[in-house]
Amino acid sequence: MGAANTDNHGDDHVCTCRPQPDDLRPTREILERYADQAGGLVPVLQEIMRTYGHLPRPVLEEVARARNLPLSEVYGVATFYAQFKLQPTGDTTIKICHGTACHVADAPEVTVAVSEELGVRVGGTTDDHKYTLESVSCLGCCGLAPVMVIGEQTFGPVSPKQARLLVAAHRGGGPAAAEAAAGREGTGETTTDDAEGEGSA
Amino acid sequence: MIPEAHVRIEPDGLDDQFRIRICTGSGCSMNGAHDVADTFERELKAAGIDDQYKVVRTGCHGMCQEGPVVVVDPEGVFYPRVRQSGAKRIAEALAAGAEPLSDLLYVEPATGEHVVHYTDLAFNAKQVRIVLRNCGHIDPEHIDEYIERHGYEALRDVLTAGEPEAVIETILASGLRGRGGAGFATGQKWRFARNAPGDQKYMVCNADEGDPGAFMDRSILESDPHSVLEGMTIAAYAIGATEGYIYVRAEYPLAVRRAGIAIKQAEERGLLGDNICGSDFSFRLHVKEGAGAFVCGEETALMASVEGRRGMPRMRPPFPAISGLWKQPTNINNVETLANVAWIMRHGADAYASIGNGTSRGTKVFALTGKVRRTGLVEVPMGMTLRELIYDVGGGIKDDRPFRAVQMGGPSGGCLPEALLDTPIEYESLIAAGAIVGSGGVLVTDDRSCMVDLARFFLSFTRQESCGKCSPCRIGTKRMLDIVERITSGKGEEGDVELLERLARHISSASLCGLGQTAPNPVLTTLRYFHDEYDEHINGGRCRAGACTELQTYSVDPELCTGCLACRKNCPVGAISGKAKEPVVIDKDRCMKCGACISTCRFGAIRRS
Numbered sequence: 001m002g003a004a005n006t007d008n009h010g011d012d013h014v015c016t017c018r019p020q021p022d023d024l025r026p027t028r029e030i031l032e033r034y035a036d037q038a039g040g041l042v043p044v045l046q047e048i049m050r051t052y053g054h055l056p057r058p059v060l061e062e063v064a065r066a067r068n069l070p071l072s073e074v075y076g077v078a079t080f081y082a083q084f085k086l087q088p089t090g091d092t093t094i095k096i097c098h099g100t101a102c103h104v105a106d107a108p109e110v111t112v113a114v115s116e117e118l119g120v121r122v123g124g125t126t127d128d129h130k131y132t133l134e135s136v137s138c139l140g141c142c143g144l145a146p147v148m149v150i151g152e153q154t155f156g157p158v159s160p161k162q163a164r165l166l167v168a169a170h171r172g173g174g175p176a177a178a179e180a181a182a183g184r185e186g187t188g189e190t191t192t193d194d195a196e197g198e199g200s201a
Numbered sequence: 202m203i204p205e206a207h208v209r210i211e212p213d214g215l216d217d218q219f220r221i222r223i224c225t226g227s228g229c230s231m232n233g234a235h236d237v238a239d240t241f242e243r244e245l246k247a248a249g250i251d252d253q254y255k256v257v258r259t260g261c262h263g264m265c266q267e268g269p270v271v272v273v274d275p276e277g278v279f280y281p282r283v284r285q286s287g288a289k290r291i292a293e294a295l296a297a298g299a300e301p302l303s304d305l306l307y308v309e310p311a312t313g314e315h316v317v318h319y320t321d322l323a324f325n326a327k328q329v330r331i332v333l334r335n336c337g338h339i340d341p342e343h344i345d346e347y348i349e350r351h352g353y354e355a356l357r358d359v360l361t362a363g364e365p366e367a368v369i370e371t372i373l374a375s376g377l378r379g380r381g382g383a384g385f386a387t388g389q390k391w392r393f394a395r396n397a398p399g400d401q402k403y404m405v406c407n408a409d410e411g412d413p414g415a416f417m418d419r420s421i422l423e424s425d426p427h428s429v430l431e432g433m434t435i436a437a438y439a440i441g442a443t444e445g446y447i448y449v450r451a452e453y454p455l456a457v458r459r460a461g462i463a464i465k466q467a468e469e470r471g472l473l474g475d476n477i478c479g480s481d482f483s484f485r486l487h488v489k490e491g492a493g494a495f496v497c498g499e500e501t502a503l504m505a506s507v508e509g510r511r512g513m514p515r516m517r518p519p520f521p522a523i524s525g526l527w528k529q530p531t532n533i534n535n536v537e538t539l540a541n542v543a544w545i546m547r548h549g550a551d552a553y554a555s556i557g558n559g560t561s562r563g564t565k566v567f568a569l570t571g572k573v574r575r576t577g578l579v580e581v582p583m584g585m586t587l588r589e590l591i592y593d594v595g596g597g598i599k600d601d602r603p604f605r606a607v608q609m610g611g612p613s614g615g616c617l618p619e620a621l622l623d624t625p626i627e628y629e630s631l632i633a634a635g636a637i638v639g640s641g642g643v644l645v646t647d648d649r650s651c652m653v654d655l656a657r658f659f660l661s662f663t664r665q666e667s668c669g670k671c672s673p674c675r676i677g678t679k680r681m682l683d684i685v686e687r688i689t690s691g692k693g694e695e696g697d698v699e700l701l702e703r704l705a706r707h708i709s710s711a712s713l714c715g716l717g718q719t720a721p722n723p724v725l726t727t728l729r730y731f732h733d734e735y736d737e738h739i740n741g742g743r744c745r746a747g748a749c750t751e752l753q754t755y756s757v758d759p760e761l762c763t764g765c766l767a768c769r770k771n772c773p774v775g776a777i778s779g780k781a782k783e784p785v786v787i788d789k790d791r792c793m794k795c796g797a798c799i800s801t802c803r804f805g806a807i808r809r810s
Contacts, residue, residue, distance in 0.1 A: 100611065101576075143577050
């Protein structure tokens with residue numbers, strides 16, 4: 001989650017909660033855990049993605065060495081699966097579903113709107129490293145097409161206009177603001193009740 | 202050692218409270234179902250009836266569109282789109298012993314009448330729920346709730362009887378076929394794996410549901426994971442496997458989590474792991490998370506991925522039953538297939554086979570999406586016609602627009618026109634018509650969907666997901682996509698259709714795996730039934746549905762335009778000119794048809810045609 005990544009842990013510099021690409025300690029810990037597991041390469045890379053946010057080259061080299069594999073094979077696996085990224089991604093990833101139901105419900109137009117709002121193309125990351133925009137295959141919420149996911153919040157159905165507003169709200173005030181912009185009742189801390197402010201997004 | 206027949210499988214800690222069942226599937230959660238559940242808990246307590254009513258967070262009811270969905274037992278009163286305020290009122294009404302709140306009830310769009318009970322919904326009238334028997338009824342994170350609905354009894358009885366061969370006979374006699382798409386006889390598959398020589402055998406559940414528009418496997422794993430676990434354990438016993446994997450798609454975090462919880466709880470109860478139910482049968486189960494590759498739904502690619510390699514398919518034979526995971530005999534079944542198993546063992550093969558016709562028996566779960574009134578997850582008996590599925594279960598086309606086509610089976614399937622709506626849902630009859638039962642994605646389109654664009658959509662999907670191992674698929678899908686894109690952008694040429702057909706034949710016959718072999722299907726079936734639309738694009742430069750961007754033109758209605766110039770400011774290519782308070786003009790040569798002006802205009806003055 002984006003919000004958790006900007007905490008200052010009292011160090012001299014602002015901690016991003018992610019190790020530096022050449023810090024191999026977390027990698028070694030992960031490798032240790034999967035050392036005995038047959039077929040462990042994919043879960044190792046998944047853990048590294050969760051820890052580092054991407055797969056830095058020094059880390060991949062360490063994985064190849066430790067698992068006794070040619071670097072080419074590790075690189076082959078790293079580039080085969082959509083989940084693995086060789087470049088750092090933004091704090092928050094915005095995914096727009098391009099499953100069939102979303103496609104016929106104007107997902108391409110939603111993508112254009114969000115892409116304009118963020119000023120990046122699909123696959124790109126904003127200059128401030130806050131957002132990465134992705135187009136993904138079916139998320140399995142077809143009844144709510146078209147669907148957009150900001151970080152871990154799912155919205156649907158969204159019109160291009162609403163998508164733009166939600167992204168702008170998130171940028172201004174984080175997940176809670178996006179939630180509010182969608183006209184939803186709060187998540188987590190439940191208030192006693194609110195009036196019939198039915199969600200329109 | 203044969204387990205004692207009286208091995209106790211009884212639910213613990215379930216009280217005699219009435220249940221308020223709140224769907225917390227992906228769709229309803231998105232719309233605040235957890236907040237609604239919290240409100241119920243608080244208000245029941247406030248009203249002093251929390252000892253009578255219990256809030257149960259269930260999996261999917263199938264009516265994702267109407268979420269958050271609430272069902273209040275014992276009568277099964279159904280409330281759609283419940284908000285926190287509604288939850289409070291319902292709780293108060295329960296405390297007062299009042300009648301169901303009519304203003305919160307569901308209104309059947311066809312009749313305009315209120316429906317009180319969940320079972321009376323038109324959506325449910327023609328459904329037969331075997332696979333989805335527990336979805337929406339139980340809390341998927343509590344094994345006792347599954348056990349209370351006769352869960353794990355089939356497994357216990359199978360282990361008590363101690364005859365794996367008899368299990369295979371029952372599954373064969375039920376007529377169950379693979380629900381993942383290929384439709385191979387499940388019992389047959391088990392027999393191959395059972396008869397294959399090998400010390401270590403594996404049982405794998407394929408939950409890499411990748412077809413865009415299909416979400417039944419996710420829903421089953423999220424709503425009733427134990428039904429899959431029980432089916433897998435019975436299968437493992439039948440074939441003699443002691444180790445198993447559930448391979449779940451990375452995009453389904455909740456399914457991954459719930460499968461993990463279910464495994465842990467089943468192990469604690471001795472229903473999984475070593476010496477299951479006190480027998481000498483052991484089965485250890487692991488969850489493997491996919492990393493995002495559609496081709497991993499293909500069984501040989503899936504196994505490569507479990508082994509930690511690039512998920513690329515290989516030639517068959519040898520089939521997985523002979524040489525699968527780590528070269529050992531392996532049986533792979535889809536989630537929905539496995540969710541049928543315990544029901545069949547408990548009710549008998551005849552009960553299952555009595556549903557459906559010919560070679561298609563039992564039920565099939567479909568993800569009904571697109572332009573139907575009631576989208577969602579439905580389970581219908583085999584043999585039902587497409588018309589019944591779309592009009593009776595789905596409620597017909599949204600906004601009463603004309604039906605255009607129904608797409609079945611996603612990127613491997615086909616589009617059928619209105620004339621074929623009376624085709625029964627059966628493996629063979631759908632193939633003859635040009636579609637497939639497939640994994641169960643059903644997309645209904647109206648007159649605003651372009652069939653050429655839909656073919657382009659699926660091709661661009663398969664092109665992107667092609668693993669690149671064999672040239673017919675890697676290069677062929679790219680070439681086909683180039684041609685279809687040429688057509689949808691108005692640059693189609695004479696002979697393009699023939700070229701597409703020829704390429705399609707080569708790709709189908711020469712590709713290594715199912716992905717490539719079926720990739721041309723969306724093009725072939727749209728050519729078969731919607732040839733005129735291809736002609737219009739190629740010869741007339743026209744898209745009747747208005748869906749192909751490059752064939753659209755944008756214009757300004759001078760009556761509605763106020764000259765606020767908001768569109769001029771927002772046009773990324775400077776194609777809009779005009780003075781303040783005068784109607785603007787769009788330069789058609791410069792316009793890139795991005796639609797930014799339409800989404801900016803507050804007066805609806807910009808038209809797309």
